[in-house]
Amino acid sequence: MTALDVLIGEVVRMAPAALFNIYFAVAAIPAGFGFAILLALGKNSPNQIVNRLSRAYIYFFRGSPFFIQLFAFYSLVLAFNLSTWKPLGIDGFVLHPLFLGPAILALNTTAYTAEIFYGALITVPRGEVEAARAYGMSRRQRFWSVTWPNLIRIAWPAYTNEVVFLFQATALVYFTLPVIGDQRDLMNLAEVLFQRDYNVFLHFGVAAGYFLVISFAIFYLFGLIYRRLMRHLPQERRLKFSWRRVQGLS
Amino acid sequence: MLVDILPQGLKDFLGQDLVFWLGYISNGKHLNWYASVQYTLAAMVLGAAIALVVGLVAAAARSNGPLPLRWFAAAYINIVRGVPDVLFFLFFPLAFEQAVEWVYSFQVCTPETLALNAGRWPPCDAANISFSSFGYLILASVSLGLVYGAFVASVIAGALRAVPAGQLEAARAYGMTRMQVLRRVHIRQMWVYALPGIANVWMSIVKATSLLSLLQILDFVAWAQRLGAANFSRAAGLVHDDWRWRYYFVLLVFYILVTFVSEKIFGAIGRRLRRGMPLAEQNAT
Numbered sequence: 001m002t003a004l005d006v007l008i009g010e011v012v013r014m015a016p017a018a019l020f021n022i023y024f025a026v027a028a029i030p031a032g033f034g035f036a037i038l039l040a041l042g043k044n045s046p047n048q049i050v051n052r053l054s055r056a057y058i059y060f061f062r063g064s065p066f067f068i069q070l071f072a073f074y075s076l077v078l079a080f081n082l083s084t085w086k087p088l089g090i091d092g093f094v095l096h097p098l099f100l101g102p103a104i105l106a107l108n109t110t111a112y113t114a115e116i117f118y119g120a121l122i123t124v125p126r127g128e129v130e131a132a133r134a135y136g137m138s139r140r141q142r143f144w145s146v147t148w149p150n151l152i153r154i155a156w157p158a159y160t161n162e163v164v165f166l167f168q169a170t171a172l173v174y175f176t177l178p179v180i181g182d183q184r185d186l187m188n189l190a191e192v193l194f195q196r197d198y199n200v201f202l203h204f205g206v207a208a209g210y211f212l213v214i215s216f217a218i219f220y221l222f223g224l225i226y227r228r229l230m231r232h233l234p235q236e237r238r239l240k241f242s243w244r245r246v247q248g249l250s
Numbered sequence: 251m252l253v254d255i256l257p258q259g260l261k262d263f264l265g266q267d268l269v270f271w272l273g274y275i276s277n278g279k280h281l282n283w284y285a286s287v288q289y290t291l292a293a294m295v296l297g298a299a300i301a302l303v304v305g306l307v308a309a310a311a312r313s314n315g316p317l318p319l320r321w322f323a324a325a326y327i328n329i330v331r332g333v334p335d336v337l338f339f340l341f342f343p344l345a346f347e348q349a350v351e352w353v354y355s356f357q358v359c360t361p362e363t364l365a366l367n368a369g370r371w372p373p374c375d376a377a378n379i380s381f382s383s384f385g386y387l388i389l390a391s392v393s394l395g396l397v398y399g400a401f402v403a404s405v406i407a408g409a410l411r412a413v414p415a416g417q418l419e420a421a422r423a424y425g426m427t428r429m430q431v432l433r434r435v436h437i438r439q440m441w442v443y444a445l446p447g448i449a450n451v452w453m454s455i456v457k458a459t460s461l462l463s464l465l466q467i468l469d470f471v472a473w474a475q476r477l478g479a480a481n482f483s484r485a486a487g488l489v490h491d492d493w494r495w496r497y498y499f500v501l502l503v504f505y506i507l508v509t510f511v512s513e514k515i516f517g518a519i520g521r522r523l524r525r526g527m528p529l530a531e532q533n534a535t
Contacts, residue, residue: 063510068498072501075495169334172336187336200348201345208333208338212333
């Protein structure tokens with residue numbers, strides 16, 4: 001067997017595992033997106049209780065490591081197993097990594113996305129909103145026809161980075177959650193294969209290659225969407241390729 | 251037990267329950283847990299220091315190096331950032347260990363033992379090396395530095411571009427050489443623009459130190475896992491059942507405290523750096 005055969009065999013062997021990472025990301029993104037809109041509005045709300053709660057949620061999830069969040073929420077759900085999930089007969093579903101993984105990922109990405117959306121929300125041109133108000137639009141109309149289109153265009157580049165980092169965070173899921181049968185993601189499979197023959201460069205290298213390629217694919221796809229969002233503008237403003245993430249607590 | 255040294259009057263005042271819990275959270279294992287914060291903090295500081303140096307070198311190589319070096323720096327920055335930090339974090343210490351074993355095998359392996367282990371790793375049994383826990387801590391810090399160095403590099407590259415051209419032209423007009431401009435004006439002012447980005451990278455490093463336990467380092471996280479697991483002892487029977495979630499939420503609070511304190515410190519540094527720079531005040535936040 002030549003080195004190329006070995007490499008191709010490894011790429012083929014890891015392909016199903018990559019699907020698990022993609023599944024985790026795809027399952028977590030819509031929920032995170034939806035909740036983030038609500039949370040961003042909450043952080044901007046004049047209602048003190050809603051405002052404080054939204055801020056606390058965002059601070060909590062952005063200030064602590066996702067790895068520990070996984071541990072904490074998994075063990076919390078596990079602690080309710082005998083008292084709640086088992087009697088209801090839904091323990092197999094609630095404790096399944098294919099449910100719990102995306103659920104905890106969604107909790108995490110909601111906070112990061114909400115911070116991005118909040119940043120965009122407060123930079124939406126004030127004049128446009130005031131004009132809509134002068135036309136007699138209702139609150140709901142103002143939001144969906146003026147604020148939201150502006151918000152998503154401002155937030156899209158930063159949101160793209162958040163999605164890429166969410167995809168990379170899926171590598172952590174199976175360090176915490178139990179592996180059921182042959183359901184392994186890239187990182188877990190790379191570790192299992194490494195334990196067999198100690199070939200760190202082959203297994204980790206191919207796994208890294210998959211992450212790189214899929215990250216680039218996300219950038220490409222989101223770049224296309226960005227171009228569509230910006231199609232009303234005369235000059236072609238393309239999403240610049242960059243890994244920069246508005247992360248941490250700035 | 252540490253609570254035994256409390257005066258009896260204070261114990262009566264606190265009541266039996268509270269004294270029991272004080273005793274529980276100050277028993278030997280818990281003291282070990284608190285002490286293990288040092289490894290987490292050491293990895294944070296060492297990792298950040300290495301990331302800063304690596305980032306400066308990579309940013310310099312990316313913009314000013316000879317062509318092959320420039321390509322290498324660009325590849326490093328893009329590849330490391332496109333791969334999950336946990337993957338590189340595990341890969342680097344393992345690859346380093348194998349590289350050391352490979353070099354070592356030339357000394358200790360004979361052709362016979364090499365043939366015996368052909369196709370497997372290590373090359374021969376005598377070349378098997380395992381580092382101490384301290385060694386892994388250093389390796390973990392280096393891999394943190396290598397991963398987040400790539401992030402620092404792009405922050406610094408952006409900050410170098412953000413320094414107003416007029417400042418550099420003025421320095422040139424005063425007759426400074428290119429190196430003098432770079433050292434006295436360009437890099438000095440760069441820090442103001444780089445600080446928010448560097449603060450973000452520091453927060454990421456803080457959060458990434460939660461991965462130390464994956465390298466068998468007995469850090470703050472690993473101890474919490476041990477203490478939280480259901481605890482049987484032959485003398486006392488079941489001490490407590492699965493309490494892991496309580497310990498994990500203590501960890502979350504710990505990390506939030508660290509990020510909160512870092513945020514305050516970076517805010518203070520930023521205010522100090524921006525003194526007398528009205529322009530930077532608008533752009534840097």
